[in-house]
Amino acid sequence: MSIYSFQTTLSNGEEMPLETLKGDVLLIVNTASKCGLTPQYEELEELYKNHKEKGLQIVGFPCDQFGGQEPGTDEEISEFCSVNYGVSFPLSQKIEVNGENAHPIYEHLRSKAPADAEFDEAGALQKEDRDMLESSDIQWNFTKFLVDRKGNVVHRFAPTVKPKAMEQIIERLLEESR
Template sequence: MSIYSYQTKLSNGEKIDFGTLKGEVLLFVNTASKCGLTPQYEELEGLYKAHKEKGFEIIGFPCDQFGGQEPGTDEEIMEFCSTNFGVSFPLAQKIEVNGENAHPIYQYLRSQAAADEEFDEAGALQREDRDMVESSDIQWNFTKFLVDRKGNVVHRFAPTVKPKEMERIIEQLVKEA
């Protein structure tokens, strides 16, 4: 299996097959509208606008598993994000990211990048602790997974890492053909 084997439904009801995003740099983010980290939407949108034309895509995955901070319907979430933060990147329908009902894309992402794995200076994933990979639950809203143009999960960012702090790595990845 690869990242391109998965699909999801967007909040507008359309289905997105990740295979259609082959060759793009991808950022997957579990989001929430009533979280202290919600203002990250603004920086995420800034990254999206700055790099979309270079082959960069963000997909937000609203999730209500952390403190009930995403209580709205898919339509309410989409409206909130658009109105308050000008979000134009795709938002998926609300999902779970942990547990037996976790969306398959998040099961895959978690299996590829554990929270405490080491990364080199360029942000490349160093696989030193394979035992932690399978049990690496998402800890909170706004955990971010960065995928290179070949479909490799190359970085997992903690919720507190601001999107702007990831820009150097994103710029490197979008330059790679």
């Protein structure tokens, strides 16, 4: 089973099969609007604007499983992201990323890039961030998964890794697969 076997419902109610993103580099992020890491939306949007023409797609998955930091409705979340951070990349409806109600996309991502996976020295996962990852479960908001153009999950980034720090890896994936 590949990442392209799944679909999500966007915040506007539209179904989005991930198959429609086949051939692009994907950055999948679980997000929250009331988190200390919420300002990462700004860098995510910057990455998206700078690289979407080259084939980068970002999909945000709002999640309220960590400290109740995503309490709003899908409409409120979408409006918050648009007004405060100019977010133009797709946002799904609010989901769960862990547990028995975890969205199938996140079950797949966690199985393909568990916490004990090998990460390269380019910053995919800093040593201090490894301590946050006690299991394959998502530990906090803004955990990021990078998927290459062939649908392979190639990196898992801890919540504290800023999107801008991933840019070199993203650029390399965008160039490699052309």
